[in-house]
Amino acid sequence: MSLFARTVLILALAFLYAPIGVLIVYSFNASKLVTVWGGFSTEWYGVLSRDGPLIAAALVSLKVALLSASIAGVLGTCAALALDRHGRFRGRGAYTGLLYAPMVMPEVITGLSLLLLFVGIGLDRGIGTLVIAHATFATGFVAVVVGARLKGLDRSLEEAAADLGAGPARVFFGITLPLIAPSVAAGFLLAFTLSLDDLVIASFVSGPGATTLPMRIYSQVRLGVNPEINAASTLLIAAVGLVVLAASWLTGRRGAAA
Amino acid sequence: MAVDGVSFDLAGGEFFCLLGPSGCGKSTLLRMVAGFETPDSGTIRLGETDLTALPPHRRPVNMMFQSYALFPHMSVAANLAYGLKGLGLGRTQSAERVKALLRLVRLEGFEARRPDKLSGGQRQRVALARALAREPRLLLLDEPLGALDRALREETQGELRAIQRRLGTSFVVVTHDAEEAMALADRIGVMERGRLVQVGPARELYERPASRYVAGLLGDVNLIDGRLGRAEPGGVRGVETALGLLRASGEGEAGNAVVVAIRPERLVVSGEGEGEGDDLSGRLRGRLTEATFLGDRIRYRVEMANGSTLRASAVLPASGPIPAVGETVAVAVPADAARILPA
Amino acid sequence: MRGPSRRLSQRLGRGFVRGLPFLWLALFFLVPFAVTLKISFSSPATAQPPYLPVLEWDGGLEGWREFFEALDFQNYQMIAADALYRDAALSSLGYAALATAILVLIGTPTAYAMARASARWQPILVALVIVPFWTSFLIRVYAWIAILKPEGLLNAALIKLGLIAAPLPILDSPFGVLIGLTYAYLPFMVLPLYAVMSRLDPALTEAAADLGAGRARAFFTVTLPLSLPGLAAGALLCFIPMVGEFIIPDLLGGSDTLMLGRVLWSEFFSNRDWPLASAVAVLLLILVVGPVVLFREAELRREEAAEGAQR
Numbered sequence: 078m079s080l081f082a083r084t085v086l087i088l089a090l091a092f093l094y095a096p097i098g099v100l101i102v103y104s105f106n107a108s109k110l111v112t113v114w115g116g117f118s119t120e121w122y123g124v125l126s127r128d129g130p131l132i133a134a135a136l137v138s139l140k141v142a143l144l145s146a147s148i149a150g151v152l153g154t155c156a157a158l159a160l161d162r163h164g165r166f167r168g169r170g171a172y173t174g175l176l177y178a179p180m181v182m183p184e185v186i187t188g189l190s191l192l193l194l195f196v197g198i199g200l201d202r203g204i205g206t207l208v209i210a211h212a213t214f215a216t217g218f219v220a221v222v223v224g225a226r227l228k229g230l231d232r233s234l235e236e237a238a239a240d241l242g243a244g245p246a247r248v249f250f251g252i253t254l255p256l257i258a259p260s261v262a263a264g265f266l267l268a269f270t271l272s273l274d275d276l277v278i279a280s281f282v283s284g285p286g287a288t289t290l291p292m293r294i295y296s297q298v299r300l301g302v303n304p305e306i307n308a309a310s311t312l313l314i315a316a317v318g319l320v321v322l323a324a325s326w327l328t329g330r331r332g333a334a335a
Numbered sequence: 336m337a338v339d340g341v342s343f344d345l346a347g348g349e350f351f352c353l354l355g356p357s358g359c360g361k362s363t364l365l366r367m368v369a370g371f372e373t374p375d376s377g378t379i380r381l382g383e384t385d386l387t388a389l390p391p392h393r394r395p396v397n398m399m400f401q402s403y404a405l406f407p408h409m410s411v412a413a414n415l416a417y418g419l420k421g422l423g424l425g426r427t428q429s430a431e432r433v434k435a436l437l438r439l440v441r442l443e444g445f446e447a448r449r450p451d452k453l454s455g456g457q458r459q460r461v462a463l464a465r466a467l468a469r470e471p472r473l474l475l476l477d478e479p480l481g482a483l484d485r486a487l488r489e490e491t492q493g494e495l496r497a498i499q500r501r502l503g504t505s506f507v508v509v510t511h512d513a514e515e516a517m518a519l520a521d522r523i524g525v526m527e528r529g530r531l532v533q534v535g536p537a538r539e540l541y542e543r544p545a546s547r548y549v550a551g552l553l554g555d556v557n558l559i560d561g562r563l564g565r566a567e568p569g570g571v572r573g574v575e576t577a578l579g580l581l582r583a584s585g586e587g588e589a590g591n592a593v594v595v596a597i598r599p600e601r602l603v604v605s606g607e608g609e610g611e612g613d614d615l616s617g618r619l620r621g622r623l624t625e626a627t628f629l630g631d632r633i634r635y636r637v638e639m640a641n642g643s644t645l646r647a648s649a650v651l652p653a654s655g656p657i658p659a660v661g662e663t664v665a666v667a668v669p670a671d672a673a674r675i676l677p678a
Numbered sequence: 679m680r681g682p683s684r685r686l687s688q689r690l691g692r693g694f695v696r697g698l699p700f701l702w703l704a705l706f707f708l709v710p711f712a713v714t715l716k717i718s719f720s721s722p723a724t725a726q727p728p729y730l731p732v733l734e735w736d737g738g739l740e741g742w743r744e745f746f747e748a749l750d751f752q753n754y755q756m757i758a759a760d761a762l763y764r765d766a767a768l769s770s771l772g773y774a775a776l777a778t779a780i781l782v783l784i785g786t787p788t789a790y791a792m793a794r795a796s797a798r799w800q801p802i803l804v805a806l807v808i809v810p811f812w813t814s815f816l817i818r819v820y821a822w823i824a825i826l827k828p829e830g831l832l833n834a835a836l837i838k839l840g841l842i843a844a845p846l847p848i849l850d851s852p853f854g855v856l857i858g859l860t861y862a863y864l865p866f867m868v869l870p871l872y873a874v875m876s877r878l879d880p881a882l883t884e885a886a887a888d889l890g891a892g893r894a895r896a897f898f899t900v901t902l903p904l905s906l907p908g909l910a911a912g913a914l915l916c917f918i919p920m921v922g923e924f925i926i927p928d929l930l931g932g933s934d935t936l937m938l939g940r941v942l943w944s945e946f947f948s949n950r951d952w953p954l955a956s957a958v959a960v961l962l963l964i965l966v967v968g969p970v971v972l973f974r975e976a977e978l979r980r981e982e983a984a985e986g987a988q989r
Contacts, residue, residue, distance in 0.1 A: 079893075082791035086803065089788040093810045093864060096821030099831060103824065110829070152699040159696035166696070175703050181915060183922020183966060185939045186959050189946060190710030193956065196727045197713050213706040216699060245688055267812070274814045277924055281946075291816050298820050298929065310817040317813045325805050371884055391887040392896075398888045404881035408903045417899075418889030469890065 097314055104307035121308040128305065134293035138273050141204060141289065145211035146268035152212065153219025153268070154261055160220070161227040177221075179214040187214060188281030195282060202284030210282045211272040218271060219264035226260035259327040266324045270317060337363040338374070339529040345473070348503045350496065352520035354510060354552065360529040361509045365475050368507070369398040381473060397471040401478045403462040405450040411437075411461050412446035418468045436464040439498060456487050463495075467502070476508045480515060492518050513553045517541070525549050541598075547676055550596045557602070557645050559595040563587045563675065571670050577641045578619055581668060585675025592678040601672030602647035604635050605665050606658040619666045621645065623658050633657065637666055711963070718956035719749035729952050753957035763958065766936040767965060773852075773927075773937065774920035777859035778867075778913050784860070785867035785912060790901065792868070793875035800876065804869075811865035819858055819929050826854055826930065850932035858926040863919075867912040874908025875901065910973065917969060922962050938962045 104122070108115025125131065156176050160169070179187060191210050195202060234256070238248045254261075276291040283289060290309075297303050338360045345351055353361040366372040368379055370391030379386045386394050397418070406414050415433045424432065437443050440460035450458060459479065466474055479495070480488045496519060499506045510516055516523045517537040524534045525548075533545040537553075544550035547558055561576035571584045574595050583595045604623070624644070625636035628651075635647040645666055658664045723730040730748060757763040792803045810818060825831045826849040833845035848854050878901065886896035924939035931937070938958060946955035 079794075081787075082794055085787045085791045086795075089784070089791075089864070089868075090806055092861065093807065096818055096825060096861070097810065097813065099824055100817065100821045152702055155695045156699040159692075159699075163692060163696060172696075172700060175700065175707065179703070179707055181918040183919050183939060183962060185922050185924050185942045186714075186963055186966075187707070187710075189942065189955060189959050190714040191706065193713045193717055193952070194706070194710040209706055213703065216703065220699075245691065270812045274812075274816065276816050291814065294816060294820075295925075298816075298823075301823075306817075306820065310814070310820070313817060314813050318809055321805060321809050321812055325801070325808075369884075369888060371887075391884070392890050392892055398885075400881045400885055402879060402881050404879060404885035406882060406885070406900060406904075417886070417891070420895075421890050465885075465889070 100307050100310045101314065103304065104311040106304065106307075109304050121304045122312075124305045125308045125312075130288070131290070131293055131305075131309065134288045134290045137204065137287055138290040141207045141211060141287075142269045142272035144204075144208045145215060145272045146265050148208065148212035149215035149219050149268040150261055150265040152216040153264055154223050154257075156216065156220040157223035157227055160224060177217045180217040180221075182214075184214075184275070184277035185281075188278040191278070192281040202282055203287040206282045206284065207279060207287060207289065210278050211268075211275060214278070215268035215271050218267050219261075222264040222267060223257060223260050226257050230256060263324040263327045266320050266327075270320055273313075336529050337372075338367065341526075341529075341531045342377070343524060343531060343534055345505055345507065347472070347505055350499050350506045350508070350519055350521045352508045352510060352516040352523045353526055354513060354516040354523050355526035356511055356552075358528075359526040361526045362477060364526070365398070365477055365507065365509050368473070369396060369475055370394050395469075395471055396473045396475060397466040397469055398475040399462050399466040399477065399479055401481060403450075403458050405458055405461055405465070407450050409449075410446065411442070411448050411450070411453075414450070414461060415465050415468055418465065422469065432468065436468055439467070440464045440494075455482055456491070459483065459491070463498075467498075467504070471504065473505045473507065476506060478510055479508060480510075480512075488515070489518075495519060517553070525552060543674060544596065544676065547594055547596070550674075550676060555599050555646060557597045557599065558676075559597070559643075560678065561593055561595055563589055563591045563593045565589045572675075574673075574675065577643065578639055581673055582670045583673030583675045584671060587675055587677070594676045594678055596674045596676050597668060597672055599634070599646045599648045600632075600650075601669060602645060603667040603669070604637065604647045604649065604658065605655060605667070606662060619645070619668065621664060621666060623660050623662050623664045626657065626660055635664075637664060714956045714959050716749070717953055718753055718960050719751065720953040720956075721748075721750070721752060722951045722953050727952070728950055753954050756954065757957055757961060762936070763938075763941065763961065766938045766941045767961065769936045770921045770923075770938040770962075771965065773855060773859060774917050774923075777856055777863065777920055778917045780856070780860050781863060781867040781916055782909065782913060785864065785871055786902075786905075786909065788864075789868045789871035789875050789905075789908075790897070792872050793878075804872070807865050807868055807872075811869070815862060816925060819862060819925055822854070822858055822861065822930060823849060826857065849930060850935075852931070852935060854930035854932075855927050855935050855937075858930040859920055859923065862926060863916040866915045870911040870915060871905060871908040874905050874911075878904055914970065914973060918966050921966050938965070 105117050105119065106113075106115055107118035107120060156172075159166075160173065160176075166172075188210070191206070191213070192202070195206050200206060230253075235248050235252050238252045239245075243251065274291060275289070276295055279289045279292055280295075283292065294306055294309065297306055341360075341364060353364060355361045363372055367374050368386075370386070370389065374387070377387070381395060384395070386396065406417065409417070412433050415436050416429055419429050419432060433446070434443075437445060440463055442457060442460055442464070445453075445457070445461075450461070453461065459482070463476075463479070466476075480491055483491060492515065495506075508516075508519055510519075520537065522534060522536055523540055525532050525540065527548050533540060533549050540549060541553050544553065550556045550558070559576050559578060559581065561574040561581065564573035564575060564580075566572055566589060571582050574581050574583050574593060576595060581595050585593075587593055619639065621637040621639040623635060624638050625634070627634045629648075630651075632648050632650050633653065635649070637645045637647065639645060647666065717729055720729040722728055792800065792807075795803055823830070827833075828845040828847065828849070830849070832848065833842075836842045837845065848857070882900055882904070883896050886900045887893075891899065922939045922942075923937060924943055927935045927937040927940050928943075931940075938961070942955050942958045942962065945951050945958060
C-alpha cells in the first residue's frame with residue numbers, strides 16, 4: 078500500500094478512535110479531572126455498580142432493545158424478501174422509499190411525530206411505545222443487511238429443492254432461512270445496538286418508569302464530564318465491540334455454509 | 336513460486352503464445368511484462384530499453400485485458416482516446432487516430448456508443464483497438480478470445496492474425512486453449528507450474544514434444560511406458576513395452592525408462608487380415624470397443640491384451656471398410672509416428 | 679403450479695410477507711406525519727393533550743366542521759415572522775452542508791485507501807470503521823467534551839506544546855459543532871463509498887495505468903467518476919440527518935449555535951408548545967426532503983441524457 082494510503086488510514090482511524098480511547102483511559106483515572114492523571118483506579122466502576130437508577134435504566138434499555146430488534150428482524154427480513162423476490166411489483170419505488178426513509182430522517186421528526194400519534198390514539202407511553210418506535214426505524218437497517226445477503230444467494234439451491242418436490246413453505250424454512258440466518262442475526266444485532274443507543278426518539282416517546290440508559294446518561298452529561306459515565310461508556314464500548322465481532326463472524330460464516 | 340526461471344527472446348513482429356492450464360503462471364508472466372507484478376529477479380528488456388523498474392504507465396507496452404476493462408462511464412471514442420493523452424497529439428490528430436482504430440477493428444460509426452450497449456464481440460474489438468491506440472511495439476493479450484463463442488472465436492482468430500501482420504507489432508497472447516495457440520502463433524511457449532518447458536513453432540511442439548506434459552497439452556496422445564533399447568543408425572530405435580516391441584524416434588540412453596507418444600490420427604486401425612504395407616513398426620492386436628462417428632472423422636478405442644486402451648482416429652470418408660465394434664482389429668504403428676519422451 | 683388453490687395460497691403468502699412491513703411502516707411512520715401536520719395547525723393549550731382542537735370522534739359531522747374551523751396557520755405565521763426560525767433553518771443547512779463537504783474531502787481518500795488495501799486487511803479495516811458507528815452516538819459525542827473543553831485534553835496539549843497561551847474556546851462554539859458532526863458521521867460517508875469503490879473492477883485502474891495514466895490521473899478520470907453513486911449516497915446519508923441533528927449542537931455547541939433540531943426540542947420540552955414544535959418539524963421535513971427530490975431529479979435527468987446519447 079502506498080505511503081499516502083497508509084497515512085490517510087492511520088489518521089482516519091486515529092480520529093475515529095481518539096475519543097473512545099480517551100473515555101476508556103479516563104474511566105480508570107482516579108482523579109475526576111481530565112487533565113490530571115490520579116493513578117489507575119476502578120473506583121468509578123464501583124460507583125457505577127451502586128448507581129441504582131442507572132442500572133434500572135440499563136435494564137429498561139435492554140428489554141426495549143430485545144423486543145424492538147426482534148420485531149425489526151421479522152419486518153426487515155420480510156421487506157428484504159419482498160424486494161428481492163417479488164420483482165417489479167406495483168409501488169415498488171414507494172415501498173423502497175418508505176422502508177429506507179426512517180433510516181435517514183432526523184430523529185427529532187420521527188420522535189415528535191410518533192409521540193403525537195401515540196397521544197392522538199390514546200396509547201400510554203412507556204416500554205410499549207419505545208418498542209414500537211425503535212422497531213420502526215430499525216426495520217430499514219435489517220432490510221439492508223438481509224437484502225445484501227439475499228442478492229448473493231445462489232437461487233439454484235432453492236430451485237433444486239423445488240425440483241425435488243418441496244413446496245414454497247418448505248423451501249423457505251428448510252433452505253432459504255438457514256442460509257440467510259446469519260445475516261438475519263447480524264441485522265438483529267444491528268437493530269439491538271441502534272435501540273440501545275437511541276436518545277432523541279426515546280426522549281419523545283418514553284413515559285414514566287421507562288427511562289432508558291441514554292436518557293439517564295444524557296441527563297448526567299448535561300451537567301458536564303462525569304467519570305462514572307466514562308466507566309459506563311467503557312462498558313458499553315466493550316459490549317458493542319463484542320457484538321460487532323459476533324456480527325461480522327456471523328456474516329462471514331456464510332462463505333462456509335453456502 | 337508463480338514464475339520460475341523463465342527466459343526467452345521475442346522477435347520483432349512475432350506472434351507469440353504462452354500456453355498452459357490455469358495456475359501455470361502464464362498470466363503472472365504477462366502481468367510482469369506489463370508492469371503489474373514485480374519479478375524478484377531478472378530483467379525485462381524491450382530492444383535496448385530496460386523496462387524492469389518502470390511503472391506500467393511509462394512502459395511502451397500495452398495490454399488487452401481478459402475482462403476487456405472498458406471504462407463504463409466513457410463512450411467508445413473516449414475509451415480509445417484515453418491512451419492518447421500525453422502523447423502530444425492535437426485534437427484533430429487524436430480524432431483521426433480514433434477513426435483509424437475503429438476502421439481497423441471494423442467498428443466505424445461506434446464512436447458515441449457506451450460499452451454496456453455493445454455485444455461481447457464488439458467490446459472485445461474496442462478493447463483491442465484501445466490497446467493499439469498508442470502504437471506499442473509489444474502488445475500483450477490476456478485470454479483475448481475466452482469470452483467468445485466458438486464460431487465467433489474462429490473468425491476473430493483470423494482477424495487478430497491479419498491485424499498483427501498488418502501492423503507488424505509483436506503480440507504475446509496468453510491462452511489455455513491449445514488449438515487457439517496453434518492457430519494464432521508463430522511460436523508457442525508452453526508453461527508448466529511457473530516454468531517455461533518448451534518453446535517452438537506449433538508443428539515442432541506437436542510432433543516433437545519435449546515431455547508427456549507438452550504432448551498431452553497440444554492434443555490427444557497415446558502414452559505407452561517402456562524401456563529404451565540400443566541406439567541405431569537412422570534415429571529410430573526399439574522400445575520394449577507392455578504391448579511388445581515398438582519402434583520410435585528420439586534420444587536417450589539405452590536401458591532408460593521412457594514413454595512412447597503416438598498421436599491417435601497416426602495409428603491405422605483395420606480389420607484382421609487387412610491393411611498391409613511396408614514401413615510398419617509392428618502391428619498390434621486388440622479388440623475394438625468403440626467407434627464413434629464425429630462427422631469428419633471416426634474415433635476408435637481399442638482394448639489391448641494387457642488391458643490398456645489405445646485411441647485412434649481415421650479421416651472420413653474411410654479408404655477401406657470400417658471394422659465393427661467387438662471385432663479383433665490390427666493397429667499399425669508407423670515408425671515415424673512414435674516419439675520417445677522422457678518417462 | 680398445481681391448481682388455483684395452490685396459487686392463491688402462494689399469492690396470499692407473498693402478499694403477507696410484502697404487506698406486513700408495509701402496513702407497520704405506513705401506520706408508524708406515515709400516519710404520524712399526517713398527525714404532525716394536523717397539530718401544526720392547532721393551538722397550544724394547558725390541557726392533556728396540550729393542544730386544541732381535539733377531534734371528538736363521536737361529534738358527528740358538526741364535530742368535524744368545528745374541528746376544521748379551529749385550525750389555523752398561526753404557528754406558521756409565527757415561524758415566518760420570527761427571524762429565529764429562519765436563522766436556525768439557514769444555520770442548520772449551513773452546518774450540514776459544510777460538514778458534509780468536509781466529510782467528502784476526508785472520506786474519499788479514506789475509502790479509497792481502504793479499497794486498495796490487501797484482501798486480508800480490508801475486512802479488518804471495515805470492522806474498525808464499523809465499531810465506532812455501532813458504539814453509542816451519545817457517548818462518542820460526550821467524549822469530545824472532555825477533549826475540547828477549556829480544561830480539556832486538546833487545550834492542555836496545545837498549551838504544553840507552547841502553541842497557544844490561553845485555552846481555545848472550541849467547545850460551545852461553531853467549531854465544536856463542526857468537529858462533532860464530522861466525527862460522528864464519518865462512518866456514514868466512508869462505508870457506502872468504500873462499498874462502491876471496493877466493487878470496482880481492479881482491471882479498470884490497471885487499464886488506465888497501462889494506457890499511460892499516472893496514479894493521480896487514473897484516480898480522477900476513472901475511479902472517482904465511477905464512485906460517484908457511492909459518494910452521493912454517503913453525502914445524503916450524512917446531510918439529511920445532520921440538518922435535524924440535536925445531540926451535537928446541544929452538547930458541543932454554545933447557546934448561540936442555532937439549529938432546528940434544538941429549536942424543535944426546546945419548543946417541545948421547554949415551552950411545551952406542541953403545535954409550534956410540530957410546525958418546526960414540518961419546516962424541517964421540507965428542508966430535508968428538498969435535497970432528496972433534487973437529487974432524484976438530477977439522477978433521472980442524467981439517465982435520460984445517457985439514453986439520448988445512444989440515439
